Amino acid sequence: xxxxxxxxxxxxxxxxxxxxxxxxxxxxxxxxxxxxxxxxxxxxxxxxxxxxxxxxxxxxxxxxxxxxxxxxxxxxxxxxxxxxxxxxxxxxxxxxxxxxxxxxxxxxxxxxxx
Amino acid sequence: xxxxxxxxxxxxxxxxxxxxxxxxxxxxxxxxxxxxxxxxxxxxxxxxxxxxxxxxxxxxxxxxxxxxxxxxxxxxxxxxxxxxxxxxxxxxxxxxxxxxxxxxxxxxxxxx
Numbered sequence: 469x470x471x472x473x474x475x476x477x478x479x480x481x482x483x484x485x486x487x488x489x490x491x492x493x494x495x496x497x498x499x500x501x502x503x504x505x506x507x508x509x510x511x512x513x514x515x516x517x518x519x520x521x522x523x524x525x526x527x528x529x530x531x532x533x534x535x536x537x538x539x540x541x542x543x544x545x546x547x548x549x550x551x552x553x554x555x556x557x558x559x560x561x562x563x564x565x566x567x568x569x570x571x572x573x574x575x576x577x578x579x580x581x582x
Numbered sequence: 583x584x585x586x587x588x589x590x591x592x593x594x595x596x597x598x599x600x601x602x603x604x605x606x607x608x609x610x611x612x613x614x615x616x617x618x619x620x621x622x623x624x625x626x627x628x629x630x631x632x633x634x635x636x637x638x639x640x641x642x643x644x645x646x647x648x649x650x651x652x653x654x655x656x657x658x659x660x661x662x663x664x665x666x667x668x669x670x671x672x673x674x675x676x677x678x679x680x681x682x683x684x685x686x687x688x689x690x691x692x693x694x
Contacts, residue, residue, distance in 0.1 A: 472625070501681060510588075510671050510684030511626065524681050558625050560682075568614045568633070568677050573625035 470495070472561050472574035480580045481549050489544045489577045493561030499523075500542040501571060502534055503558040511558055517542055518565035546579075554581045585609055586674050588685025595662055596693050603657045603688045605672035610653070612674040616682070617646065617657050620669045629670075630657075662692045 473492045481487050493500050499518040503511035516524035517536035531547045540561075546553055556576040562569040587606045595601045605615075613634055618626035632639045632646045632655065639646045643660040659666055672685040 499680075503682075508687075510586075510673075510686050511682070513681040513683070516681050524679060526681065560625075565680055568675070569680070570616075570628060570631070571682060573618075573627065575623075575625045 472559055472572055474557075474559050474574040474577050476577060477575070478578045478580075480582065482582050483549055483551060485549050485581075487546050487549060487579060489546075489557050489559075489579070491542045491544070491559030491561075491574060493540050493542070493559075494572055497561035497563050497572075498540055499562045499565040499569065500536055500540065501560045501562070502542070502544045503560065503573075504528070505556040505558055505576070507555070514544070516565065523565050549581045551581050554579060584686070585683040586672060586685045588672050588688060590688060591686070592689040592691070594691045594693065597663060599662050599692070601659050601662055601666075601690055601692075603670055603672070603690075604654065605656065605674075605685050606652075606654045607674050607683075608653065609674070609676070609683075611676040611678060612683075613677060614675045615646070615648065615655050616673050616675075617644070618671045618673060618684075620671065620687075626671060659690075662690075664692045664694050666690060667692050 501516040502514040505511040513526040515534040558576045559574045560571040616631035617629045620626045645658040648655045673682040
């Protein structure tokens with residue numbers, strides 16, 4: 469069975485540019501969450517989506533946005549990139565939202581901002 | 583503000599040893615406490631998780647001990663192996679918010 473997939477694997481951008489990261493959840497999972505992991509730190513929650521609606525948002529600026537599609541895949545968008553946005557961006561999928569539901573992580577997208 | 587505090591930052595043990603990683607939290611609404619293992623270049627993988635209605639849970643060589651009154655929980659790895667060398671993260675969440683709050687991670691090295 470395929471796990472959570474993310475694309476691209478690596479990405480290099482320059483300051484001020486825009487980036488779109490993509491995530492496909494495990495088949496049957498309807499909730500997708502995004503996390504940012506800066507080198508040497510634990511993942512920080514950015515967004516959670518369930519049934520195409522935003523269900524939670526972490527302490528990130530409005531430059532960060534996301535959406536979930538009818539097939540439950542998701543995109544994370546970051547505008548006006550800053551050097552500090554360099555990180556591993558992780559997508560996690562879970563079966564449901566609103567109950568304790570195990571989250572399965574993808575391999576992440578490594579974003580480098582120059 | 584770090585919602586989940588984790589220690590130590592790094593740990594080195596001999597093969598067969600029992601590394602112990604500790605975490606503490608403040609938010610009493612947390613009711614789910616998972617541990618994740620992460621290898622370089624990979625996403626975190628769930629190892630074991632506990633709910634606050636039990637004080638201990640074992641799965642294979644991994645054991646979580648949970649102290650609700652102290653708001654602390656810990657991971658013990660029995661008979662540690664070199665293949666266990668990885669970064670371990672504790673986390674916490676509640677059914678209300680559903681998102682995971684992670685600790686800062688413990689880099690474990692098991693020496694053959």
